[in-house]
Amino acid sequence: MILPAQQNAKPRLAVIKVVGIGSAGVNVVNTMIERGLDGVQFIAINTDIQHLDTSLAETKIELTAVTQGRGVGGDPSKGRDCALAARSQIEEALAGADLVIIVTGLGGGTGSGVTPVVGEIAQTLGILSVAFATMPFKWEGVVRAKKAFEALELVKSCVDSYIVLPNDKLMKVVPPQTRSEDFWKVMDSYLCDVTTGLVELISRPGHINRDLEDLRAALEKQGPAVIGVGEAEGENRASLALEKALMNPLLEDTPVVNAGHLLVNVMQGPDGLWDEMSMIFAKMSECMAPAGELVPGYGKDDSLEGKIRVTIIASGLQEVHDAGACVVEIEESMSRSLPKDARGLPNYAIRPSVTSQGGLDRLKAPVTPRQHTLNKAGETQAEEGVSELDPYPAYLRLSPERSSGTLR
Ligand SMILES: Nc1nc2c(ncn2[C@@H]2O[C@H](COP(=O)(O)OP(=O)(O)OP(=O)(O)O)[C@@H](O)[C@H]2O)c(=O)[nH]1
Ligand SMILES: [Mg+2]
Known part of the structure; x- marks a missing residue:
């Protein structure tokens, strides 16, 4: 049977947007771009304009409302206020996406304050969302850890899925003589791989084809x-x-x-x-x-x-x-x-x-x-005698x- 042209039309490819938030998120997105990750659109968001200038993303959102682009000095509530003031800009940037992948480092002010707002906007727009969030090193101290835990609880409530990457685990896999500038690449490289896997899953036609709805079905499981x-x-x-x-x-x-x-x-x-x-x-x-x-x-x-x-x-x-x-x-x-009174930590x-x-x-x-x-x-x-350093x-x-x- 010959189908009418409209029915015969190819389905629209899924639109995937990767959003890097705060300095860590912007850096990870840069690595993804440098590695040539394609099939996605990149958005960089920061309260620190000087740092945002280093971004290679096609869309950059400057959050200047509270501190005029000078960063938020580690204060998530300022980060959140900045994001809420730029709500329409963020909505416009996310609009049209089928899947939003949010990348951020929790513990500072921008990633911790802005990420829940971006997640909530994606949710409001009905976009499937996944967040990749790093957790601070132990040596960053309890104050940053608390900010990260609290932000994570908010993030969990507004995205479909999330991955938590404790920075301390990096110490276990990065060889001692690694140059500082290469240190984060290990984490970034993993994030690139997962993003590539998701893009491939829903965008690349396969012999046994999987698509966005398959991903949605998987992510929406209880x-x-x-x-x-x-x-x-x-x-x-x-x-x-x-x-x-x-x-x-x-x-x-x-x-x-x-x-x-x-x-x-x-x-x-x-x-x-x-x-x-x-x-x-x-x-x-x-x-x-x-x-x-x-x-x-x-x-x-x-x-x-x-x-x-x-x-x-x-x-x-x-x-x-x-x-x-x-x-x-x-x-x-x-x-x-x-x-x-500060011990009521979220059940992270x-x-x-x-x-x-x-x-x-x-x-x-x-x-x-x-x-x-x-x-x-x-x-x-079964494996016997695996050392603590093994994967x-x-x-x-x-x-x-x-x-x-x-x-x-
Ligand atoms: N993966 C990765 N993590 C980073 C990088 N830089 C910092 N981090 C981690 O991310 C956490 C948040 O740091 P930033 O991203 O600098 O903070 P921010 O969100 O920009 O917040 P403010 O600077 O306080 O506005 C830190 O506690 C670090 O543990 C990076 O380049 N890559
Ligand atoms: Mg910053």
Whole structure:
């Protein structure tokens, strides 16, 4: 049957906007641009105009209302006021996006104050949103940690999903002789990879095609979730890519076990093998709840000659391990050192929690991420004697629900 022209028309490609907020966010966006990440539009927002001048983003929003562009001196309430004063500019910049990826460093005044406003605007505009937020180093002290925790709680309430990257985890993976200017590149590089994975998932036509609605279905699932991206080449590349996607030393620890919903996208070069792909899907199905669903995606990318890339979005997870030890320590030290009335810290993470959705027996002996390590034959194997410096599980934490609260 020949379809009328209108029905035959190609669907509109998803519009993805990456928003860098505050100095850290602007820097990360610069790295993404320098690395040639395409298929997205970049927006940089800062209260510090001098720093915003260094941005390579096509859209820059100067937040000058409160301090005339001189930064906000670490005060999130000033950051928020600046953002609210520029609300219409931010709305205009976000308008038309299908997915907004927000990148920021929490703990200062701009990222912590502006990010919740941007999240809320995206929510109001009905745009799917993901936030990547770094948490301060332990040595930045309890005041910055508290600002970061409080901001994170607000961010969680207004985005569909979020990933928390404790800076202290960087110390565990960056070699001692790393030059200062290269230090952040490790974090930035991970953020580039995840963003690339998401862009690829929803924008690049595949043989088994996944699209924005698949991503929406995954992100809107109840409960915590995780996103991982892994790329590998050489012998055993499929197992290695899967392992990398399931483990990342920079992120919080949340094992992908008993997932209610798995979205797994495999990108191969022209030499990609069916065996490699089917092994990845088969291994991921072992991480699925008995009544779960695995949504497979597959595409070919000629630039991946000799390589394979796997993107995993696991949601409907039933168990959460929380943030790294560094964050626990920060919180403990805060509750010791802060005055009594300041101890009401947000319940940021930390505590393992199990939902009451059933399947609890299966969680009594949870499969730890290390047990996900794959041997050469692609079989799951337990690891013995892994040192503290070995990779932890990789994961992107997704917020269980969006709140309908509006910032004022
Ligand atoms: N990934 C990354 N993190 C950074 C970078 N610079 C700073 N950070 C982290 O981000 C947190 C926030 O710092 P900034 O981004 O400088 O703060 P801001 O949001 O601009 O806030 P104000 O300068 O107080 O207005 C810091 O506590 C650092 O831990 C960077 O270049 N990359
Ligand atoms: Mg700044």
